[in-house]
Amino acid sequence: MSIAEAGEFGLIARVVARLETGPTTLLGPGDDSAIVAAPDGRIVASTDVLVEGRHFRRDWSGATDVGHRAAAANLADIAAMGAKPTALLVALCAPPDMDITWAEDLASGLSAEASLVGASVVGGDMSSSPTLTIAVTALGDLGGQAPVVRSGAQPGDVIALAGRLGYAAAGYTVLSRGFRTPKALVEAYRRPSVPYEAGPAAARAGATSMIDISDGLLQDIGHIAKASIVGLDIHSGAFEVPDQMRDAAQALGVDPMQWLLGGGDDHALAATFPAQTPLPDGWRPIGRVHEGTGVTVDQKPWSGPLGWDHFR
């Protein structure tokens, strides 16, 4: 059945049936607005949009995968403030002839990813559109902690990373060359594995700045360098290229460091910590903050592409 045949309210009913409600949802889908617990008295909020052909392809990713990825991209932004995600709102624009099961499976993926952190899909909107588009807003709670912003890095701080880099970019390259394996890389592109807990853990440990790596490590930590008015130097020796990634890179004629340092969509977290701070579980050092500006690799400018510009 197409979504046009189901009609707006039929579609909403089918999609809402796929959602699980969690403890932070005070009023879920079905009214003018949702109501979400905000015990901290402040709400952390972030919006990310995925456009078919730009951020995903239906022949490369299933609807459930796209749901996981759309949720992860937003939930990671909440974690990168040191907050715990509580809710998602989703606007779905879809061609009227699209099969309703795609929208249902998308909802399942969104809900399942949100459930990983105790959050729920609490509301949304749907419209027909020639371009399949998914806009997600995530909300989160700081639990009494100060937010970790981009502007607090200090010279002498350690730069640390939680989560993996380069996997999604490698998977994207593999798919774009017409391959479907290695499966670990392709699956990483389809469903990022985000270190959500590492965000609040970094906040508790005293991280001075933090960011979600969505466009590429060097580009994204460039935002920390700019906001904090410091220089960031990455030690390439801190990155071991996994065997599978090295093999794929060789087969495809790619420098795997481009994936690691320039690839987005894994939604790792990068943060800075005062030099003497014991890094919390899941974090590893990858470089050092110094007086200056910009981002370097082994104290030299990086010659490869920095990351991703969504309008180029």
Place this chain on the structure above:
Amino acid sequence: MSIAEAGEFGLIARVVARLETGPTTLLGPGDDSAIVAAPDGRIVASTDVLVEGRHFRRDWSGATDVGHRAAAANLADIAAMGAKPTALLVALCAPPDMDITWAEDLASGLSAEASLVGASVVGGDMSSSPTLTIAVTALGDLGGQAPVVRSGAQPGDVIALAGRLGYAAAGYTVLSRGFRTPKALVEAYRRPSVPYEAGPAAARAGATSMIDISDGLLQDIGHIAKASIVGLDIHSGAFEVPDQMRDAAQALGVDPMQWLLGGGDDHALAATFPAQTPLPDGWRPIGRVHEGTGVTVDQKPWSGPLGWDHFR
């Protein structure tokens, strides 16, 4: 300059420059997430999406108008819970060849409409897309009041209305027939005039249910009938057709009651109140809740179109 020429970060900088920050914004655009005050300890949240060709046309509405309307549609959903809007997040998907001034003016319209209620645009996302799409999420604060949901209407309650009906639908019909006047109707379509204050006022006065009229009065109060398991009867005599609307209807061969009862996009608020409750300022009675189901007009089924289905 096109938005592709400006690049993602150039575009963001130009758009953010158009935004005004209000007192509820603890951290505005520029980090992974925004942070908004939520003094009530609960957050009210709603998402609405506008798609070019479906919800607006660039030859009918200026970018600033579209910004006002996109904001109004969302802020009205917050007011309809009895809450006060605090923040907007906006996802903009735009063709890369679009002029950057359109995005800037959109931001001005969004910000100006939000300012009417003390809210601010606190964050968002942008992507290129073949289809110009604007997804807005609004947040709001209940200020200690219980939310007014759709399910609380009781037989014997008075149905009341705040704000105007039929203006936007009349303006839409005028534009769709190729006219640009009467100006009052066309302007009402371009920029709804939403009775935001009436929402929290209704909550304080003890409204038993409330809804934002976005798809048409009869369709939308049908949601109250269904959620509350009651019947709603509208008194047609409560609606005076304004002279300008009557003249336009006659010229275009339309029954103006179709605009009043079936037209959306004015974002009036409908609510139910216990019979003896003095209606707050701005509210007027338009009907009565009774035991039963569904919506009638003068105790008869309505023969015209009920409202708007976004997939048909």
